[in-house]
Amino acid sequence: MITALLANVAIAIAKLGAAAITGSSAMAAESLHSLADSVNEILLLVGARRSRRPADVRHPFGHARYRYVYAFLVSLTVFWVGGVLAVIEGVSHLAAREPLGDPRWAFAVLGLAALLEGWSLRTTIRAGRPAKGALTWWQLLRVTKAPEIIVVFLEDLGALAGIFIALSGVTLATLTGEGAWDAVAAIAIGLLLMAIGLLVNRETQSLLIGESAAPEVVEAIRQAIGSTDGVKAVVDLRTIHVGPDDLVVAAGIVVDPTTSATEIARAIVEAEARVRRVAPFRTVMYLEPRVRESDS
Numbered sequence: 001m002i003t004a005l006l007a008n009v010a011i012a013i014a015k016l017g018a019a020a021i022t023g024s025s026a027m028a029a030e031s032l033h034s035l036a037d038s039v040n041e042i043l044l045l046v047g048a049r050r051s052r053r054p055a056d057v058r059h060p061f062g063h064a065r066y067r068y069v070y071a072f073l074v075s076l077t078v079f080w081v082g083g084v085l086a087v088i089e090g091v092s093h094l095a096a097r098e099p100l101g102d103p104r105w106a107f108a109v110l111g112l113a114a115l116l117e118g119w120s121l122r123t124t125i126r127a128g129r130p131a132k133g134a135l136t137w138w139q140l141l142r143v144t145k146a147p148e149i150i151v152v153f154l155e156d157l158g159a160l161a162g163i164f165i166a167l168s169g170v171t172l173a174t175l176t177g178e179g180a181w182d183a184v185a186a187i188a189i190g191l192l193l194m195a196i197g198l199l200v201n202r203e204t205q206s207l208l209i210g211e212s213a214a215p216e217v218v219e220a221i222r223q224a225i226g227s228t229d230g231v232k233a234v235v236d237l238r239t240i241h242v243g244p245d246d247l248v249v250a251a252g253i254v255v256d257p258t259t260s261a262t263e264i265a266r267a268i269v270e271a272e273a274r275v276r277r278v279a280p281f282r283t284v285m286y287l288e289p290r291v292r293e294s295d296s
Helices: 002-022 025-051 066-096 104-132 137-143 147-176 180-209 215-226 261-278
Strands: 233-243 246-254 282-290
Touching: 002 025, 002 104, 025 066, 025 104, 025 147, 025 180, 066 147, 066 180, 104 137, 104 147, 137 147, 147 180, 215 233, 215 246, 215 261, 246 261, 261 282
Parallel strands: 246 282
Antiparallel strands: 233 246
C-alpha cells in the first residue's frame, strides 16, 4: 500500500501540473481525485496500525473496529475532497468558458495515469480472488467484512473511470474548441466520486453498526455446536463481527436435565473447539446451557 500511496501522490502532482499548464478543469478534478485516493491510503494505513493494539480494560474485544472507523472516514474524504470540490471546480469553469491551453500535457499525464491505475486494479483483482471465490465483485463488496477490499477496489475502478471521463472531456474540448466539454467532464468526475463515497459510506456504516457472520459461516457454526455430544439443540445463535478477523458468537445450547455440570462443561469446551475449526476467525464464544420445560 505504501507503493500505491507514493504512486498516487506522484500522479496527483502530475495532474495538477497538467491542469496548471492547460487550464483544464477536468485535470484539476482528476488531481483532486488522486489527492483523495492518497489521503484514503493514509487513513487505511493508520486504521490498520491502530487496529493492532491489544485488548485492554476499556476495550476487552480489542481495537479491530478502527479499520471500520477509518474506512468510514475514507468515504467522507472521497465525497467531500474528491467529489464536491471537483463539482465546484467544474461549475466555476463552466461559467467562465475558458479555452484549453496545449492539451498534449493532459494527454500524456492521463496516459501514464491510465497505465499505473490499470496495473493497480489488476493487482487488486489478483489479491481479491481468494476472498471472491464464486461471488461476483458486487456480491463480494456487499458481504466482505474487510473494508480495505471495498475501498481499494472502488478506488481503482473509479480512478480508471475518472481518467476516461477526463480524457473524453479534454478530447472534445480540443476538437470543438469549446471549453465547456472540459468543465462538464470535471462535474462528471465529481459526481462519480460522490457516488463512490456514498457507496463506501453505506457499506462501512453497516460494518460499524455490527454485521453478523456470513450465512454459510453461521450455518457451519450451528452445525458444529449442534453435532457436539451432549448438545440436543442450538437456540438463539447470534454472531457479530467486531473486526474483519474477529467474531463473537453467543448461543444457547439445550442439554438433558439429567446431565451433570462436568459433562455440560465438557460439551461446551468441545463445541467451542469445533466452532474454531470451522470459523476462520479469532472467535470469542459464549454458550449458555438451557433446559427445555418439556424436558424437566
